[in-house]
Structure formats: C-alpha cells, structure tokens
Amino acid sequence: MRTLLAGAAAVILLGGAVPAAPAAYTSPRALPASPVLPDAFRNAPDAAPGEAVPLAEDWWKSFGDPVLDRMVETALAGNLDIAAAAARLEQAAAGLKAAQGALLPQASLDGSGGIKRQSTEDVQGRAFSKFPGFQRTVEQYGLNGAASWELDLFGKLAADARAARAEAGAADAGLAAARLTIAAEVVNTYIDVRAIEARLAVARARVAAARETDTLLRQRAERGVAALTETDRSGAELAGAQSAVPALETALEVMRNRLDVLMGRAPGQAAAELGAGGIPAVRAPAVPDGPAALLARRPDVVAAERRVAASDARVAEAIRARYPRFTISGFAGFLANGMSNLFTGGAVQTGASGGISLPLFTGRRLRARQAAAEAELKEAVADWRKTALLAAADGENALLALTKRSEQAAALGRVAVRLADSRQRIETAVRAGAVSRVEALGVERQMLDAEDNAIAARAEAARAGVAAFRALGGGWQAAGARLAVSR
Numbered sequence: 001m002r003t004l005l006a007g008a009a010a011v012i013l014l015g016g017a018v019p020a021a022p023a024a025y026t027s028p029r030a031l032p033a034s035p036v037l038p039d040a041f042r043n044a045p046d047a048a049p050g051e052a053v054p055l056a057e058d059w060w061k062s063f064g065d066p067v068l069d070r071m072v073e074t075a076l077a078g079n080l081d082i083a084a085a086a087a088r089l090e091q092a093a094a095g096l097k098a099a100q101g102a103l104l105p106q107a108s109l110d111g112s113g114g115i116k117r118q119s120t121e122d123v124q125g126r127a128f129s130k131f132p133g134f135q136r137t138v139e140q141y142g143l144n145g146a147a148s149w150e151l152d153l154f155g156k157l158a159a160d161a162r163a164a165r166a167e168a169g170a171a172d173a174g175l176a177a178a179r180l181t182i183a184a185e186v187v188n189t190y191i192d193v194r195a196i197e198a199r200l201a202v203a204r205a206r207v208a209a210a211r212e213t214d215t216l217l218r219q220r221a222e223r224g225v226a227a228l229t230e231t232d233r234s235g236a237e238l239a240g241a242q243s244a245v246p247a248l249e250t251a252l253e254v255m256r257n258r259l260d261v262l263m264g265r266a267p268g269q270a271a272a273e274l275g276a277g278g279i280p281a282v283r284a285p286a287v288p289d290g291p292a293a294l295l296a297r298r299p300d301v302v303a304a305e306r307r308v309a310a311s312d313a314r315v316a317e318a319i320r321a322r323y324p325r326f327t328i329s330g331f332a333g334f335l336a337n338g339m340s341n342l343f344t345g346g347a348v349q350t351g352a353s354g355g356i357s358l359p360l361f362t363g364r365r366l367r368a369r370q371a372a373a374e375a376e377l378k379e380a381v382a383d384w385r386k387t388a389l390l391a392a393a394d395g396e397n398a399l400l401a402l403t404k405r406s407e408q409a410a411a412l413g414r415v416a417v418r419l420a421d422s423r424q425r426i427e428t429a430v431r432a433g434a435v436s437r438v439e440a441l442g443v444e445r446q447m448l449d450a451e452d453n454a455i456a457a458r459a460e461a462a463r464a465g466v467a468a469f470r471a472l473g474g475g476w477q478a479a480g481a482r483l484a485v486s487r
Contacts, residue, residue, distance in 0.1 A: 035388040040290040043400040052286040055475035060187050063280040067273070068190050071263060075186045076179055078264030085171075085178035092164070092171035099164035102157050105149035110333075112142045141342050144333025144349075151328065156320030163313035170306035176299035176476050182262060184470040187280075188463050189258050193270075194279045195459035196252045202452045203244045206445065210238040213441045220438075237445075282406055282461045285469050287399065291392035297473035298391045304384040311377040318370040324358040391471070398464065398471035405464040409457035416454040419447035 053062040060072050076082065118136045120129045128134055152158055214234040221231050256274070257267035295301055330352035336342040359366060426440045469475075 034295055035385045037291040037294070037388065037392050039292050041287060041395055041399055043396045043403070044287045044290075045284070045399065045403045053283050054286050055288075055469070055472055057475045059285065059469045059474050060183055062283045063187070065190075065277065065280050067275065067277060068187065068280065071190060071259060071270075071273070072183050072186050074263045075182050079178075079182045079262055080264055082175070082178045082182055083264075085175040089168070089171040089175050092168040096161070096164040096168045099157070099161040102150070103152060103161060105147055107145065107147040109145050110143075113140070115139045138337060139339075140335070140337055141339055142333060142335040143342065144331050144335075146329065146331040148327060148329035151326040153326055154320045154323040156317055156323070156325070159313045159316035159320055163310045163317060166306045166310035166313060170303045170310065173299040173303035173306060177303060180299060180470060180474045180476060183474070184466050186259065186262050187466045189255055189262065191279060191459050191462045191466070193252065193255045193259065193274060194277055195455055196248055196255060197277075198279065198455045199452055200245070200248045200252060202448050202455065203241065203248055206241040206448050207238070207245060209441050209444050209448065210234070210241040213438060213445075214238045216438050216441075279455070279458050280462050282402075282409070282458075283465045283469075284402055284406075285465075285472055287472070291395055294391045294395060294473065295388060297476065298471075299473065299476050301384070301388050301391050304380070304387040308377070308380045308384050311373070311380040315370065315373045315377055318366070318373040321369065322359060322366050324356050327355045327357075329353050329355070394467075394471040398467040401464040402461070402468045405457070405461040409454065409461040412450065412454040412457045416447065416450040419443070419450045423447045 053059065061069055116138050118128070118138065120126055120136065129136075150157065214231070214237070217231045217234045256270040259270040259274075260267045263270075295305070330350070332348070332350045334342050334347040335349050336344070336347040341347055423440070423443050426443050429440075
C-alpha cells in the first residue's frame with residue numbers, strides 16, 4: 001500500500017511539473033465562417049414551366065411514370081456506388097464507436113495453467129535442490145481480472161471522438177449524395193432511352209421518305225423529266241438518312257445497358273422491362289429559398305463541412321498529443337500451485353498502479369504532425385468553400401437551363417406542329433393533282449427534321465428539370481435531421 005501511495009504521489013507531482021493546458025480545445029485560429037451566398041436565386045423562374053413540384057426525396061415520382069419509378073427504386077437498392085458509400089458509412093460508424101470506447105475504462109479477464117519440471121543440473125536447480133521439500137515438478141494456475149483507464153485530462157481522446165463523429169456525419173452525407181446522384185443518372189438515362197426511341201422512329205420514317213423520293217426521281221430521270229443531278233442528290237440523301245439509323249440503334253443499346261449497370265445487374269435486361277413509353281414531361285422543382293440554403297440542403301456541401309469539423313478536431317488531437325498521458329490500472333485474482341487451493345484466501349493477489357507518459361524528445365515529429373493537421377484543415381476549408389460555390393453555380397445554371405430549355409422545346413414544338421399542318425394541306429393538294437408527290441415528300445422531310453429537333457429539345461428540357469432537382473438537393477434536407485448527432 002505504501003508503494004502504491006508513493007507511486008500515486010509521484011504521478012501527481014509529475015503532472016504538476018508540466019505546463020497547464022486548457023480544458024477545452026481552442027482552435028489556433030478562428031473557425032472559418034460559412035461561405036457567403038445570396039438568399040435568393042437570380043435565375044429563379046417567375047413562373048415555373050409546368051406545375052412546380054415541392055422538393056422531396058422521392059422527387060422522381062413527380063414524372064408520373066411507373067416504369068421509371070421501379071427502375072429508380074431498383075437502382076437505389078442495388079447500385080454498387082451506393083453500396084460502396086453505405087460501406088464507408090459503416091466504417092465511419094465503427095470508427096466512431098472505437099473512438100468513444102477509448103474514453104471508457106478497459107477491462108480483461110485472463111486465465112493460465114501450466115506445469116514445469118525443474119532441471120537439477122543448472123545453477124538455479126542445483127542450489128534449490130539442496131533445500132528440504134524441494135519438488136522438481138511444479139504446477140501453477142492463475143485467474144486474474146485487470147482494468148485500466150487513460151484519464152483524458154487534456155482532451156486528446158475527446159478530440160479523436162469529435163473527429164470520428166464528424167467523419168461519420170460526412171459519410172452519412174456522402175451516402176445521401178450517392179443516392180441523389182444515382183437517382184438523377186437513372187432518370188437522365190431513362191429520358192435518353194425514350195428520346196432515342198422516338199428519334200429512331202423518326203429516322204426510319206426519314207429513310208422511307210428518302211427512299212420514295214429517290215425512286216420517284218429515278219423514274220423521272222428514266223423518262224427524261226428529271227436531271228441526273230437530282231437523282232444523285234436524292235441518292236445521297238437516302239444514304240445519309242440510312243446512316244443515322246445504326247448510330248441511333250447503337251446509342252439505344254448503350255443507354256439500355258447503362259440502365260442495367262446503374263441498377264446493379266448484368267446488361268441485357270432493361271429492354272424487356274422498358275416496354276413502350278414516351279419522354280417524361282418536364283417537371284420543375286419549387287424554389288422556396290436561395291443558394292444560402294444549399295449549405296444545409298446539398299449533401300455534398302454538408303459532407304465538405306463535416307470534413308472541416310473533422311480536420312479541426314484532428315488539429316486539437318495533434319496539439320493534445322504533446323501533453324502528458326495519465327493512466328491508472330489495477331488487477332485482482334488468484335495464483336496457486338494447484339487447482340485445489342486456487343480459490344482460497346491465500347491465493348488472492350491484487351495490485352494497482354498509476355502511470356504518466358510525457359513526450360520529451362520526438363525529433364519534432366509531434367510538431368510536424370500538428371503542422372500537417374493544420375494544413376489539412378486549410379485544405380478542407382478550401383474544399384468546403386469551393387463545393388459551396390459550385391453548388392450555388394449549379395443551382396443558378398440548372399434553373400436558367402430549365403427555363404430556357406423549356407422555352408426552346410416549346411418553340412420547336414410549334415415548328416413541328418406547323419409543318420405537320422403544312423404536310424396535311426399538301427397531301428390534300430397532291431390528291432387534287434395541284435402538286436407533285438416529290439414536293440409533298442420534301443415537306444414531309446422538313447416536318448421529320450423539325451420533329452427530330454423537337455424530340456431532342458423535349459429531352460433536354462426534361463434533363464434540365466432533373467438537374468434542377470439535383471442542384472437543389474433533391475429534398476434531402478427533409479431527412480437531414482439524422483445528421484444532428486454528428487454536430
């Protein structure tokens with residue numbers, strides 16, 4: 001007991017000999033302020049094209065397409081990027097538990113048993129063998145419980161736990177970002193598939209119109225009514241129309257296979273699941289606030305902010321590593337030379353101790369580690385600010401594109417309608433003998449060109465709507481309360 005008290009006194013005296021440290025970490029510099037962003041979007045539409053849809057985590061359902069809904073849900077359940085992000089969250093959660101566990105006392109239970117036959121030919125054995133009652137064969141059994149606790153007087157372990165908590169928050173936001181990204185990619189790819197299907201039908205109609213035109217002109221040339229230059233031009237137009245079909249067929253297969261990969265399955269299954277369908281109508285998200293709200297709404301921005309918090313805590317941990325570490329430990333158990341008397345009073349043994357570890361000379365390793373942690377904090381702050389600025393730019397660009405692409409789609413749609421009306425009128429004129437079939441086919445080719453442009457514009461407008469949902473966070477903030485534990 002006197003020895004134990006003397007050891008404890010030494011620990012206390014040594015602790016008093018080192019410089020005092022603040023009880024709570026104070027950052028070597030003021031923590032960075034949040035990036036300054038406007039409270040309103042400059043490009044927010046006065047009236048959203050179509051009906052504005054409130055932001056929600058299942059925003060894709062606003063397109064009203066059951067096939068699309070099933071594909072997005074399948075991707076969210078089976079996509080491998082999301083699975084990897086979920087695994088990173090599990091790793092971060094395990095790291096947080098480990099860091100929190102380091103703040104608690106550690107306990108263990110150890111047992112041992114053995115038998116030894118002493119040699120009488122070495123110096124020790126020859127000396128002990130002369131004592132009365134010497135036994136060459138000795139059994140020894142032990143059972144001990146031990147406990148130790150590192151007293152986190154300067155907050156090093158607490159800083160490590162704060163860093164782990166922030167890293168878990170970043171991983172949680174990273175998982176949300178992965179889900180938002182994959183959902184948007186599935187919707188965009190689905191739009192591409194429907195657009196290519198529609199454009200492929202138009203391309204095949206172009207081939208039919210070009211073939212009929214070429215046939216009619218060749219017949220005229222044979223009768224001497226048309227020049228050979230006209231048949232040369234019509235043949236070239238036919239070849240050009242035919243060349244577009246395989247390119248679109250290839251693009252369609254590529255997009256279908258991409259859908260399968262996004263859903264986490266082997267290519268070749270999407271075609272049967274897709275069936276027939278059209279390009280989803282444009283959907284515009286409601287814009288209740290401005291870029292400043294993206295600091296909490298966009299999961300990638302929140303993840304970057306959590307990495308700043310983690311880096312700041314790592315700076316605190318590096319500073320605390322230069323202060324003493326105090327530990328207390330003790331044990332209690334039994335030790336005997338036979339099982340029969342192992343659990344008797346005479347076999348009881350106990351012990352307690354205290355310890356201190358003070359880094360005196362580390363070759364400036366600890367200072368270098370602190371400098372590295374501070375540099376990592378600067379990097380994290382720069383990444384956070386950059387991510388926030390890019391998010392604000394994404395929002396402005398997406399809202400502007402949504403407005404302008406919708407206007408473009410509407411204008412090209414009107415062109416296609418006017419040319420379709422013109423085609424009907426010229427078909428009437430053909431039946432009346434007022435114009436030739438070749439002239440009617442020329443108008444039909446113009447109409448098909450306009451329809452192809454209108455299809456592409458509708459797809460771009462629909463993708464602009466998807467980009468707007470994604471840029472505004474896709475409604476993730478509604479479930480963002482789960483990040484409160486990381487703050």
